[in-house]
Amino acid sequence: MRKKFFLRFITLVISFLFLLDFFILASEKITSDSAKKESEKEVEILKEKIASKVAELRQENKQVISGKIVAIKQGEIEIVNNNNEKKIVSIDDLLTKYYSINLNQKREINFSDLKKDDYIVVSGIINDKGINADMIFVDEKYIVDFGKIMEINKEEYWLKVVTSTNETISLDIETFTKQWLLNIKSLELEKTGFSKIKEGDTIHFVVRDKKNENNRFSAQKIVIIPQEYFLKQ
Amino acid sequence: MKKETFLAAFFGVFFGLVFSFLLLANISQNQLEQKTKQLLPQKKEVSIIPVKTTSLKTLTINTPKNFLAAEREEIIIEGEAEKDALIVIQSPIKDLVFQNKKEKFKVNFPLALGENIIKVVAYPKNRNLKTQEKTLYIYYLPKEI
Numbered sequence: 001m002r003k004k005f006f007l008r009f010i011t012l013v014i015s016f017l018f019l020l021d022f023f024i025l026a027s028e029k030i031t032s033d034s035a036k037k038e039s040e041k042e043v044e045i046l047k048e049k050i051a052s053k054v055a056e057l058r059q060e061n062k063q064v065i066s067g068k069i070v071a072i073k074q075g076e077i078e079i080v081n082n083n084n085e086k087k088i089v090s091i092d093d094l095l096t097k098y099y100s101i102n103l104n105q106k107r108e109i110n111f112s113d114l115k116k117d118d119y120i121v122v123s124g125i126i127n128d129k130g131i132n133a134d135m136i137f138v139d140e141k142y143i144v145d146f147g148k149i150m151e152i153n154k155e156e157y158w159l160k161v162v163t164s165t166n167e168t169i170s171l172d173i174e175t176f177t178k179q180w181l182l183n184i185k186s187l188e189l190e191k192t193g194f195s196k197i198k199e200g201d202t203i204h205f206v207v208r209d210k211k212n213e214n215n216r217f218s219a220q221k222i223v224i225i226p227q228e229y230f231l232k233q
Numbered sequence: 234m235k236k237e238t239f240l241a242a243f244f245g246v247f248f249g250l251v252f253s254f255l256l257l258a259n260i261s262q263n264q265l266e267q268k269t270k271q272l273l274p275q276k277k278e279v280s281i282i283p284v285k286t287t288s289l290k291t292l293t294i295n296t297p298k299n300f301l302a303a304e305r306e307e308i309i310i311e312g313e314a315e316k317d318a319l320i321v322i323q324s325p326i327k328d329l330v331f332q333n334k335k336e337k338f339k340v341n342f343p344l345a346l347g348e349n350i351i352k353v354v355a356y357p358k359n360r361n362l363k364t365q366e367k368t369l370y371i372y373y374l375p376k377e378i
Contacts, residue, residue, distance in 0.1 A: 062302060063300070063302065064300060064302045064372040064374065066348050066370070066372075082370070101346050101347040104326075104345050104346050105346070106346060121347050121348050121372055121374075123302060123372070123374050135374065137346075137347050137374070139347040139348050140347075141348075142325045142348075142350055143350075144323055144324060144325065144350045144351070144352040144368070145352065146321070146323075146352065146354055146366070164364065164366060180328060182330055187319070187330060187331065187332055188330075189328060189330055204321055204323050204328070204352070204354070206323065206324075206325050220325065221325075221328070223321065223323065223328050223330070225319075225321070225356075229319070230356075230360055
């Protein structure tokens with residue numbers, strides 16, 4: 001009887017140990033699986049971080065220069081930027097793409113469409129001479145400036161303006177010119193006409209960097225700050 | 234005349250002369266001091282009146298950096314200028330005029346495709362202070378091109 005009980009006890013212990021072993025093995029498997037998942041997740045995060053850093057570096061290296069074309073040669077374009085410095089735009093026959101911008105719309109063009117005096121915006125990687133071009137945009141060059149109105153010609157609708165750099169500019173007020181006047185009480189811009197402009201008023205203007213047949217600039221838009229605004233201060 | 238009488242008369246005259254000499258000397262000393270006082274500049278108490286200095290807060294653009302290649306068709310212009318200055322921000326596609334109520338300003342500004350020349354001008358309320366200006370060259374070149 002005692003021996004039988006002992007045998008049952010031993011069998012129970014062995015079964016228990018056997019089950020315990022399975023349990024340990026299963027638990028180890030779960031732990032190793034979750035650790036594997038964890039490390040995979042970490043690798044994924046690291047990959048994402050590297051990718052975003054590379055993109056960031058690329059973006060940092062991607063720079064833009066602009067200027068007027070002074071010479072077009074095989075494989076390169078010479079431009080003069082806004083500071084009157086010469087820059088070389090190096091072209092890659094396979095990589096460089098060309099676009100024309102007009103009325104906020106782009107159109108793909110070819111290298112052969114570029115010509116002297118075109119104003120171009122170039123994006124790419126800066127080098128010691130200029131830039132290795134990825135994209136070239138033929139754009140419109142504008143002048144955005146301000147000054148004081150010194151003379152008004154009411155017959156021919158032009159204004160003589162002395163800018164903050166003491167440069168005298170003649171502006172033609174065309175039918176398409178957008179004219180705004182500052183309301184000195186509300187400080188809102190209101191539509192105005194040529195007759196409301198007075199000598200001594202301050203003018204902010206936008207013109208295309210190309211003189212018209214009258215040897216004056218055609219104003220795209222003007223903002224007038226009446227002299228009374230400054231007198232009421 | 235008796236010897237005592239002569240001595241008394243002598244001392245009387247002598248002390249009289251000495252007294253009158255001292256008296257005259259004292260009077261002339263007083264007169265000289267008064268004249269000197271009149272000639273010397275009168276000492277006055279110095280009062281320090283604080284002078285109000287007018288220093289101009291320089292127009293600065295904190296963001297965006299000049300020559301930025303933007304990938305969105307709108308940027309945020311953040312800067313600092315004189316309080317109550319009239320700020321004019323102009324580009325070929327947008328005109329913005331406002332009074333700088335605090336020293337710092339922050340505005341959304343749209344971009345056109347390609348080059349955007351943005352002129353920022355600050356007219357200080359105090360007209361004795363100089364008008365300030367900054368020009369930004371921002372390029373809107375979207376990724377998908």
